[in-house]
Amino acid sequence: MTKTITKPRRSQADRSAATRAKVLAAARDVLCAQGYSGATMHAIRDAAEMSLGAIQHQFPTKAKLMAEVAAEFAAYRTRVYTDAIRRGTTPRASMENLIDANFAMVSRPEMAAVLEIHLARRNDPDLDREVGPSTRRFDRRVRLWGHFILRAAGIDNDKAYQSLQLLNNAVTRGLTVEYIRNPDMNLIDRSIATWKAQMLAMVFGS
Secondary structure, three states: OOOOOOOOOOHHHHHHHHHHHHHHHHHHHHHHHHHHOOOOOHHHHHHHHHOHHHHHHHHOOOOHHHHHHHHHHHHHHHHHHHHHHHHHOOHHHHHHHHHHHHOOOOOOHHHHHHHHHHHHHHHHHHHHHHHHHHHHHHHHHHHHHHHHHHHHHHOOOOOOOOOOOOHHHHHHHHHHHHHOOOOHHHHHHHHHHHHHHHHHHHOOOO
C-alpha cells in the first residue's frame, strides 16, 4: 500500500511573508512599466493577481506600500555596499568597490522604481512622510561610509566629499534615467568608467 506524503502546511507567518514579497514585486514592476501615477493599487492588484483586500491587509495605503518598496531596496543596497567596502584591502580599493557596487544598481528595476517614488514625494505629503525616515537613514549610512574611507586614507575634507557625493548621486540617477530611455549597457558602462576615473582622481589625487 502506497502512503500518501502530505506537505506540511505553511505557517501564517510564511504565508504573510510570501504575500508581501509578491505584492512588493508587483509594485516594483508596475512602477517600472507605468511610473508612479500608473502604479495604482488596482494596477498592482492586477499584476499581483490577488484581491485588493489581501494587499490592503498588508499595506493599508499606497504610500505605505511605496515606502516598503523603497525601504526593501535600501536594505539590499546596504548589504551590497557593506560587503563591497569590506572586500577592499586599502581605502582606495574600498572606494572603488563602493563606486562599482553603486553603479551596478543603475540597470536594476528597483532603481527605476525607487526613483519614481522619490520624484513623487514632491507632491504627495503622505508618501514623503512614509518614505522620508528610511531614506534619511540610508543617506546617513552612505555619508558615514565615505567619511570612514577618507579618514582611513588620511583625507580630511568633508565639505569636498559632500559635494562629490551629491554629484555622484546626480550621475547615478541620471544614468538610471538614461538606461530606462535607452538600455545600452555598453554606452552606460563607458560613461561609468569615465566618471569613476574622475571621481577617484578628485578624491585621491591620481
